[in-house]
Amino acid sequence: MTQKKKPAAQPKIRTPASSSRRTRQANGNKVTAAKPAKVIGTNQVTLQQEVLFQVLRALSGQLDADRVVQSAVETIVRLTSYPHVCIALPDKSETHWVVCAAAGILAAEMGATYPVHQGIIGRVFQTGQVQWARDILLDPDYVRDVHTTEAPALRSEFVAPIRSGEILLGALNVESDRVDAFSESDTRMIQSVADIISLGLESARLYHEAQQEIAERRLAEQGLLESETSYRGLFNSVTEGIFIQNQQGRFQDVNPGALRMYGYSREFFIGKLPANLGAPGKNNKAMYERAFQKALGGEPQQFEFWGLRSNGEIFPQEILLSKGIYFGQDIVIALAHDITERKQVEETLRQNERKYRNLFNNSEVGMFRTRLDGSEILDFNEKYLEILGFTYDEIKGRPSVDLWANKLERDRMVQLLKDQGHVTDFEFVLLTKQGEQRTCITSSHLYPDQGILEGSIQDITERKQTQTLQKAVYQIASAAETTRSLDELYPQIHQIISSVMPAENFYITLYDEAENLLRFPYFMDAADQPFVDGLQPGKGLTAYVLRMGKSLLCTQAVHDELERQGEVKLLGVASAIWLGVPLIVEGKTIGVMVVQHYTDPNAYGEREQHMLEYVSTQVAIAIDRKRAEQKVKEYSERLEEMVEERTRELRQAQEKLLVQEKLAVLGQLAGGVGHELRNPLGVINTSIYYLKMVQPDASEKIRQHLAMIEHEVQNADKIISDLLDFARVISSDRQPVSVGEIVKHTLERFPLPETVKGTMDIPGDLPLVLADPRQLEQVMGNLTVNACQSMPQGGQLTISAIKIKEQVAITVKDTGSGITPENLLKIFEPLFTTKVKGIGLGLPVSKKLVEANGGRIEVNSQVGLGSTFTVYLPVQDK
Numbered sequence: 001m002t003q004k005k006k007p008a009a010q011p012k013i014r015t016p017a018s019s020s021r022r023t024r025q026a027n028g029n030k031v032t033a034a035k036p037a038k039v040i041g042t043n044q045v046t047l048q049q050e051v052l053f054q055v056l057r058a059l060s061g062q063l064d065a066d067r068v069v070q071s072a073v074e075t076i077v078r079l080t081s082y083p084h085v086c087i088a089l090p091d092k093s094e095t096h097w098v099v100c101a102a103a104g105i106l107a108a109e110m111g112a113t114y115p116v117h118q119g120i121i122g123r124v125f126q127t128g129q130v131q132w133a134r135d136i137l138l139d140p141d142y143v144r145d146v147h148t149t150e151a152p153a154l155r156s157e158f159v160a161p162i163r164s165g166e167i168l169l170g171a172l173n174v175e176s177d178r179v180d181a182f183s184e185s186d187t188r189m190i191q192s193v194a195d196i197i198s199l200g201l202e203s204a205r206l207y208h209e210a211q212q213e214i215a216e217r218r219l220a221e222q223g224l225l226e227s228e229t230s231y232r233g234l235f236n237s238v239t240e241g242i243f244i245q246n247q248q249g250r251f252q253d254v255n256p257g258a259l260r261m262y263g264y265s266r267e268f269f270i271g272k273l274p275a276n277l278g279a280p281g282k283n284n285k286a287m288y289e290r291a292f293q294k295a296l297g298g299e300p301q302q303f304e305f306w307g308l309r310s311n312g313e314i315f316p317q318e319i320l321l322s323k324g325i326y327f328g329q330d331i332v333i334a335l336a337h338d339i340t341e342r343k344q345v346e347e348t349l350r351q352n353e354r355k356y357r358n359l360f361n362n363s364e365v366g367m368f369r370t371r372l373d374g375s376e377i378l379d380f381n382e383k384y385l386e387i388l389g390f391t392y393d394e395i396k397g398r399p400s401v402d403l404w405a406n407k408l409e410r411d412r413m414v415q416l417l418k419d420q421g422h423v424t425d426f427e428f429v430l431l432t433k434q435g436e437q438r439t440c441i442t443s444s445h446l447y448p449d450q451g452i453l454e455g456s457i458q459d460i461t462e463r464k465q466t467q468t469l470q471k472a473v474y475q476i477a478s479a480a481e482t483t484r485s486l487d488e489l490y491p492q493i494h495q496i497i498s499s500v501m502p503a504e505n506f507y508i509t510l511y512d513e514a515e516n517l518l519r520f521p522y523f524m525d526a527a528d529q530p531f532v533d534g535l536q537p538g539k540g541l542t543a544y545v546l547r548m549g550k551s552l553l554c555t556q557a558v559h560d561e562l563e564r565q566g567e568v569k570l571l572g573v574a575s576a577i578w579l580g581v582p583l584i585v586e587g588k589t590i591g592v593m594v595v596q597h598y599t600d601p602n603a604y605g606e607r608e609q610h611m612l613e614y615v616s617t618q619v620a621i622a623i624d625r626k627r628a629e630q631k632v633k634e635y636s637e638r639l640e641e642m643v644e645e646r647t648r649e650l651r652q653a654q655e656k657l658l659v660q661e662k663l664a665v666l667g668q669l670a671g672g673v674g675h676e677l678r679n680p681l682g683v684i685n686t687s688i689y690y691l692k693m694v695q696p697d698a699s700e701k702i703r704q705h706l707a708m709i710e711h712e713v714q715n716a717d718k719i720i721s722d723l724l725d726f727a728r729v730i731s732s733d734r735q736p737v738s739v740g741e742i743v744k745h746t747l748e749r750f751p752l753p754e755t756v757k758g759t760m761d762i763p764g765d766l767p768l769v770l771a772d773p774r775q776l777e778q779v780m781g782n783l784t785v786n787a788c789q790s791m792p793q794g795g796q797l798t799i800s801a802i803k804i805k806e807q808v809a810i811t812v813k814d815t816g817s818g819i820t821p822e823n824l825l826k827i828f829e830p831l832f833t834t835k836v837k838g839i840g841l842g843l844p845v846s847k848k849l850v851e852a853n854g855g856r857i858e859v860n861s862q863v864g865l866g867s868t869f870t871v872y873l874p875v876q877d878k
Contacts (some may be wrong), residue, residue, distance in 0.1 A: 016309045035408050048189040049080045049240060049337040055193050056335075057201035058240070060324060063207040067087075068200040073174075076193060077103045077441040080172045082181075084154060086110075087197070088121050097171070098126055124159050124171040130191065131159040133299065134180040156181045160194035164202045172197060195237050241336035243871040244326055245343035249273055251291055252326065261317075261338060263310035274305070274334075279314040282306035304339070307341050314341050364458040366812040372414065372446065374401030387440070387459050389433040405429040405437050417446040417453060430457070434600060447749070467501075469611055472496050473618045480622035485633075489626050490522035493619055500615075501608045503595045508583075509542050510591035510623070518542065527598050528572040539569040541578055545592045551581040551616075553609045555601060575674060581612045583620035584874070593619060628704045640771065681720075685713050705773045732775060732852045736768040736876040739810055746780040755794030769808050771853040771872040776873075779857075780851050782842040783869050784814040790816025790867065791820075807855070808875055813868040819861040828858065 039577045068085040077083050084104035086701070088097045099109045116125045120141050123131045133139045136157045154175045162170040171196040182190075241258035243251055251269045259266060262277060274288060283306055291301040294831050301321040308314055320335040342565065349555055366384035370377050377400045388403065404410045409428045416423050422445045430438050444455025479492040490508060497503045507523040507530075518537055523530040537543040541559075544567055554562075555577055562568045564836040575596040583591040593616055597603035686712050695702065740762040752758045769776075780799075787797050795815040802809055820826065850857045854874050861867035 038524050046186065049318065049335065050320065051076065051189060052192055052196065052240065053335045054079055055196050055321055057202075057324075057333075059196060062200055063204055065201055065204040065208070066100070068197065069170075069205050069430050072193070072200070073101040073103050078153050082176055083431065084175040085742065086173045086176075087170060087626075088125075089201075090116065090125070097121060100170075104175075106127075106173070120157055121159055121171050121173055124161050125168065128161055128168050130161065130187070132182070132187065133157040134182075134569060136175070137421065144810050153177065155179045155209075157450055158182045158187055158190055160187075160191045162194045162198040169198050169201050192239070197612040199237070216811055229415075238335075241334075243269070243274075243334040243336065244324075245274075245292070245332045245334060247296060247330060249289070252331065258336065258710075261309075262307065262337065263829045264515055268849075273526065278305050279306040279308045281313065291321055292332060295331065297325055298323050305336070307336075316343050329555055338397070363456070366440075366459075367455075368400075368457065369452060369454045372417070372448075372451045372453050374404075374410065378452070384457065387438060387457065389436075391845060394433065402787050403430050405431050413442075414445070417444065418448075421446050421448075423455075427460075434502070434603070439753060465607075465611070467499050471612050474613050476615060476618045476622050483626070484622065486521060486626050486630060489622060493622070494522065494524060497595065497612070497615070500611055502597060502600075502603050505596045505598065506590060507594050508623075509546070509594070510583075511537075511546055511589065518546075525596075527575075529571070538571075539567070540571040541568055541580060542592050545580040545582055546589055548580050549584070549589050549607060551613055552579070553604060553606070554578040554580075573598065577604050579604045579609060579612060581616045583616055583623065585620045585624045590620060590624060603748070654740065681716055686711065688713070712876060732772040732849075734770050734853060736774045737771050737776060738768055739808060740764075742773060742776050742780060743799050743801075743810075746777055746784055749777070750781050750784050750785075752797060753794075756788050756791055757794075759796065759798045760800070761798065766801055767796050767803060769877040770876050771855070771873050772849075775849040775853060779846045780810070780812070782846045785869075786842060787812055787814035787816065787867070787869075790814055795866070803875065804872075806875055807872045810871045810873070811868060812870075813866065815866040817864040818865055819867055820860070821864055824859065824861055826859075 048641075055072055055075045058075045059068055062068045062071055069089070073085050073087060076085050078318075084106050086099050086102035086106040086109060089100045090096070091098050091113065096113045097116055099106070099112045102108075102110045114122065118141075119130050119131055120136070120139060123129075123141060133142065134156055136142045136155060137153075139157075142157070154270065155177055156179055157173065157175045159174075160172045161168055162172055171189060173711060174182070174190055201854075236255055238255060239257050242255040242263045244253040251272050253868060254266060254269045258269065262269075275283075275285060287303070290306070291303055295301045300323075301319075303319055305319045306314055306319045307317050317336045318339045322333050322335075324331050324333045363381050363383060366387050367379075367381045368377065368384050369379040377395055377398050380395065385392065388395065390872050401407065401410060406429060413423055413426050413428065416426070424443045425441045427439065427441050429542060432438055432439050438459050439461045440457045440459050442455050442457045444453050446453045446689070453619075458727055474596050476493060477494045479496070483489040485493060493508070494506050497506060505525045505527070507525065508521060510519045510521060512519055512534075515534075516536060516756055518531070518535045520531050520533050520535075523811075537546060540754055544562070552558075559568065559570075559578075563570070575598045577600070578594070578596040580592050580594040582589045583593055593612065594610065595604065614665065688706055691698075691706060692703075698706075740760075747758065747760075784797070784799075791797075791814055798811070798813045800811045800813070827843050828847045830841060846858050850871055850873070855872045858870045858872070859867060860870075
């Protein structure tokens with residue numbers, strides 16, 4: 001190893017936050033190399049833009065230096081073709097550099113420590129400048145030896161300084177197993193990534209310092225200001241255009257790259273919408289708005305956009321939208337890249353590629369040449385087009401991976417090609433232009449240096465058809481065994497039919513012989529509405545198949561002839577081709593199974609007709625069996641419902657009988673109590689009056705006890721009155737009554753406690769209600785007293801009234817303890833009460849009185865929040 005001479009002025013080195021934790025660890029911050037995405041042709045600029053954007057996104061919000069470098073390496077490996085990446089940072093003493101995050105072969109160096117001057121990376125720490133080794137085996141400073149027998153030797157290396165102004169924070173090292181692997185554009189991208197990493201590290205450092213200084217609040221604002229300054233540096237350093245959009249899509253901020261791209265000042269952009277920057281007639285506004293909303297919801301979006309510069313020039317851009325946070329608010333970050341050059345290159349490539357149009361056309365099998373990664377079909381012959389159903393222009397340049405029905409099959413073939421260099425008679429499924437699946441075999445050869453494979457394909461769909469039909473019949477029989485109902489069976493039948501032919505538009509019709517009606521239990525159609533269930537057989541194609549008992553492949557010509565003969569008439573939307581087969585069980589047609597195609601008259605032929613006939617027998621058997629099972633199940637369920645309904649009726653009758661018995665006892669009790677207790681209560685009341693009269697100078701204690709006796713006598717008299725009111729049949733003397741007057745009298749008769757604040761909200765223009773004033777006042781008194789009793793510690797009582805249609809709703813609302821849900825169901829039952837005093841007749845009597853006046857009473861209550869009782873009474877007839 002040759003020691004390099006140190007320059008006169010060395011860069012300042014800053015140790016990032018948390019670097020003291022970066023020591024050699026077996027399972028620390030090790031980054032596993034992901035499968036690289038290749039940079040191909042005109043996609044290179046897009047990929048580099050994506051790398052910068054994704055690194056920016058990955059580091060946004062990262063507040064730990066370890067996570068910053070780890071996320072950066074993961075993103076670089078995931079999006080570029082260079083899996084051998086590491087980031088070196090100085091240790092606390094700044095005398096050594098440490099590998100803090102690594103991937104690929106370099107992962108073996110994770111945690112390794114070297115003197116600050118050692119190696120190619122050491123040259124960056126010495127000089128603060130980019131170091132580019134086109135062949136590291138020729139570089140005397142290359143000191144690491146991480147080669148293994150399983151991995152190729154590393155041959156070229158590019159190291160970019162991670163700087164914050166004049167401060168050197170670390171180095172981003174990217175290596176390749178190829179000599180001179182890095183282009184000028186690659187090095188610019190890597191340097192840009194290093195700049196982004198530097199700002200992420202600086203933000204992490206500032207956050208770390210801010211956390212340490214949080215106890216000293218006077219320095220917190222300074223730390224936040226420095227963090228914002230770092231983010232502004234990141235924002236301004238990216239050469240691409242960055243646009244910050246608020247949730248309404250308007251620009252809140254733009255970077256200098258956006259100003260250079262469009263030629264406007266920053267003030268021009270603020271508050272504008274993307275439509276203000278678009279070329280007239282070149283963009284889809286609705287598409288952009290949908291993409292914006294998806295990005296705001298957290299789903300990144302990518303699309304092309306045509307911009308209009310300040311000088312009138314129209315130019316194409318590629319836009320990447322992603323959700324972000326800006327001053328605590330959700331925003332959308334738009335990263336724009338000018339793709340004018342790429343568009344020109346694409347057009348040139350298209351023109352050059354047309355000269356190979358007749359390549360391989362003399363072969364009787366399909367011949368092709370594609371890129372190994374599946375990104376592009378390069379060459380092909382006429383047979384290849386015939387198998388797939390595409391034209392030359394439709395298939396040229398198309399990603400070959402899109403033609404594979406199963407992407408896992410292609411992954412398996414690619415792995416075999418990499419292992420063996422070729423494959424023979426590899427079976428897979430291709431998708432035609434019409435979306436039809438064709439079973440094919442291919443023999444292919446790989447050219448690894450070019451990343452290209454060549455081969456042939458043969459269509460063996462017909463050979464596989466018999467096997468597929470047999471499998472379909474078996475699957476239908478199995479579905480009949482496993483599904484629980486016809487509603488589950490029909491979709492499975494549709495799915496099985498779809499596996500053997502195009503069946504997007506599919507329905508099953510069953511014939512109800514008893515009522516001579518057509519039933520449509522399953523109907524899936526892209527263009528037509530389901531037929532009316534219970535349709536009488538008429539002149540439609542379905543009825544024709546049902547009537548004739550044989551299948552029908554109906555083209556437009558066949559339909560015209562049958563219509564001329566008076567056999568059929570068009571029902572619903574006309575299709576390009578229609579295929580229906582009868583469902584027959586034991587010689588009896590039970591229905592019809594139909595597929596149809598609205599655009600392709602060649603979607604079905606005799607082959608599809610024979611296939612559908614082949615499976616129809618099993619479909620008919622499965623449906624017939626399932627219908628029988630369903631009838632048995634429905635009868636069983638109905639029997640259970642009958643038993644349950646009878647049990648419920650008996651339970652209700654028993655409960656009603658118990659209530660009647662309770663009311664009968666209550667009536668007998670009321671009569672006896674009214675006679676036996678009121679006379680002694682009258683005597684007690686007279687005695688109290690006498691005692692007050694003969695002892696006007698009695699002590700305070702005696703007067704209190706007399707008042708207590710008098711109060712309890714009144715309570716006992718009210719209980720007797722409630723019993724009598726509930727036991728007798730109530731008659732009402734209904735007359736026009738003012739709700740406001742009734743409420744006023746009630747509050748005078750039952751004054752509120754000092755701890756309860758009352759509010760009355762009765763409109764002056766409220767219409768009169770038709771009710772017995774004495775009974776209504778009794779109801780309001782019961783509700784008011786109950787409300788006050790529910791607020792022993794005080795609260796708010798609100799009495800209000802409004803007109804609702806032909807009724808007046810009177811509401812008594814309290815803020816008391818509320819009523820539990822289980823008690824809410826019982827409060828109108830006689831003799832139910834939760835009070836220490838009382839026998840539970842106040843609310844039942846109130847309910848009887850309201851109903852006797854042609855109204856109803858409702859209650860709504862929440863435990864801890866209070867209760868609301870609402871009385872509805874009819875208004876006076878005009």
